[in-house]
Each structure stands twice: as structure tokens, then as C-alpha cells.
Amino acid sequence: MIEVLIALLTALLILVGAGFALVAAVGLTRLPDVYTRMHAASKAGTVGSGLMLLAVALHAGDLSTLARALAGFFFFVLTAPISAHLLAMAAHKMGYPLHEKSVRDELNDYRN
Amino acid sequence: MTTYILSLVFAVIWVAVTGSATLHNLIFGFALSTLSLWIVREQMSARGYWQRMGRFLSLLALFFKELALSAWKVAVLVMNPRMELKPGIFAYPLTVDRDFEITLLANLITLTPGTLSVDVSQDRRTLFVHAIDCSDAEAVKRDIATGFERKIMEAFR
Numbered sequence: 001m002i003e004v005l006i007a008l009l010t011a012l013l014i015l016v017g018a019g020f021a022l023v024a025a026v027g028l029t030r031l032p033d034v035y036t037r038m039h040a041a042s043k044a045g046t047v048g049s050g051l052m053l054l055a056v057a058l059h060a061g062d063l064s065t066l067a068r069a070l071a072g073f074f075f076f077v078l079t080a081p082i083s084a085h086l087l088a089m090a091a092h093k094m095g096y097p098l099h100e101k102s103v104r105d106e107l108n109d110y111r112n
Numbered sequence: 113m114t115t116y117i118l119s120l121v122f123a124v125i126w127v128a129v130t131g132s133a134t135l136h137n138l139i140f141g142f143a144l145s146t147l148s149l150w151i152v153r154e155q156m157s158a159r160g161y162w163q164r165m166g167r168f169l170s171l172l173a174l175f176f177k178e179l180a181l182s183a184w185k186v187a188v189l190v191m192n193p194r195m196e197l198k199p200g201i202f203a204y205p206l207t208v209d210r211d212f213e214i215t216l217l218a219n220l221i222t223l224t225p226g227t228l229s230v231d232v233s234q235d236r237r238t239l240f241v242h243a244i245d246c247s248d249a250e251a252v253k254r255d256i257a258t259g260f261e262r263k264i265m266e267a268f269r
Binding site: 019020023024026027030031032033035036038039040042043044046047048063064066067070077078080081082084085088089092098099104105106107108110 | 134135136138179180182183186187189190191195197199200201202203218219222223225226228229230231233238240242244246249
């Protein structure tokens with residue numbers, strides 16, 4: 001009984017995680033500029049990989065794998081926002097324009 | 113803050129001494145060192161530790177809730193056939209002033225619904241945040257100020 005439950009939960013986690021990874025990829029192609037794309041990459045990407053790491057930990061069922069999966073998730077949460085932030089900052093410094101629908105850019109006002 | 117670091121250092125020492133580098137042993141070591149530090153709390157004058165520990169956990173819970181919500185919002189936005197975007201960058205006046213607090217706040221902002229930190233001003237008093245829906249920047253600013261920023265101040269001061 002408990003094996004079936006764990007298998008179901010693992011499958012669910014993998015499916016939902018893969019779904020979020022897919023959404024992140026679709027977002028990268030559909031969103032209009034680098035800043036909005038970073039939203040998709042940093043959030044949906046983190047949650048997608050996090051859920052799949054959790055599924056691995058649950059499936060393996062031993063503590064050392066769980067520790068490593070949790071460490072992987074932790075580092076993902078730590079590094080994904082930093083890379084998104086650095087890419088957005090570098091793009092803005094190089095003068096990459098915001099999408100034309102953008103309503104304001106106070107960073108531009110600050111720099112000038 | 114020093115109590116957190118001390119507890120963590122003691123936990124790592126505990127793991128090294130017992131020779132079993134597993135997660136539950138680390139957590140057990142952390143609990144043990146926290147208990148030991150609690151026993152000598154009078155001498156260390158760190159009585160606020162327990163309250164701050166609770167606030168730290170509440171910050172963590174808020175973070176996971178916001179992360180799930182933000183991934184969901186991005187999913188809904190991306191899968192919507194007609195994307196309604198009003199993106200923009202707004203300036204957020206910082207109340208926290210220590211480097212690690214600003215870093216933490218910027219990271220949390222990036223992982224929460226619709227916002228992404230882009231840059232911090234030279235004098236470290238303004239954070240520039242890109243929002244996917246910038247039609248009401250004042251509301252977003254209020255959310256950050258009463259949510260994460262307040263919780264960070266409660267947990268680390």
C-alpha cells in the first residue's frame with residue numbers, strides 16, 4: 001500500500017515538475033524582452049527542477065540521496081535569482097530596451 | 113546572528129566527531145547545539161534567539177508559499193493565448209541597510225510573483241525592481257515592505 005502511494009506521489013511530482021519546466025521554456029520563447037523572460041526562467045525553472053529533485057529523493061528513499069537532493073534544491077534557489085538578476089542588470093547596462101508596452105523605467109531615470 | 117553561526121559551526125563539528133555525514137545527523141547536531149546554547153543563554157545574553165528562530169521559520173514558510181504562487185502565476189501568464197503585459201522598472205526605497213539583508217531581500221523579490229530585482233543604487237538605498245505588471249507599482253511596493261522586508265528585519269535584528 002505505502003509503496004503504491006509513494007510511486008503515485010513520485011509520478012505526480014515528476015509530472016508537475018516537468019510541466020513547470022515546460023512552462024519556463026515556453027515562456028522563454030513567448031515573452032517579448034529579456035527582462036520578462038527572466039521571470040519565466042527564474043521562477044518556473046526553479047520550481048520545476050525543485051519538484052523533480054524532490055521526486056528523486058522520494059523515489060530513492062534513503063537519507064543520503066535526500067540530503068543531496070535538498071542541497072541541490074537549496075543551491076538552485078540560491079543561484080537562479082542571482083543569475084537572472086545579473087543577466088537583467090547586464091542587459092540594462094548595455095542599453096537593451098524594455099519592451100515597447102513597458103509603462104515605466106525608473107532605473108533609466110536614475111542613471112540619467 | 114552570531115548564535116545562528118555558532119549553532120551551525122557546532123552542528124558541523126558534531127557531524128565530524130560522530131563521523132556520519134547524513135542530513136538527520138546534521139539536524140540532530142543543530143538541535144543539540146541549540147539546546148546547549150540555550151542552557152548558557154544567560155551568559156551569552158542571547159535570550160531573543162527563540163523568538164527570532166520562530167520568525168526565521170515564518171520567513172521561510174512565507175518564502176515557499178510565495179515561490180509556489182509565483183511559479184503558478186508565470187505559468188498562467190505564459191499559457192494565456194493573449195498575453196496582457198504592462199512591464200516596467202520601479203524604484204523601491206530600501207529600509208534594510210546591511211549587505212546580506214539587501215542580498216536576501218533582492219533574492220526573495222526575484223523569486224516572488226511578478227517581480228525581479230535588476231540593480232541596486234550606488235548608495236544602497238534604492239532597489240530597482242522589474243515587474244511584469246507595473247500598472248500599480250505602489251501596491252507592489254507596499255506588499256514588499258509589509259511582507260518580506262518586515263520579516264527580514266524581525267528575523268535578523
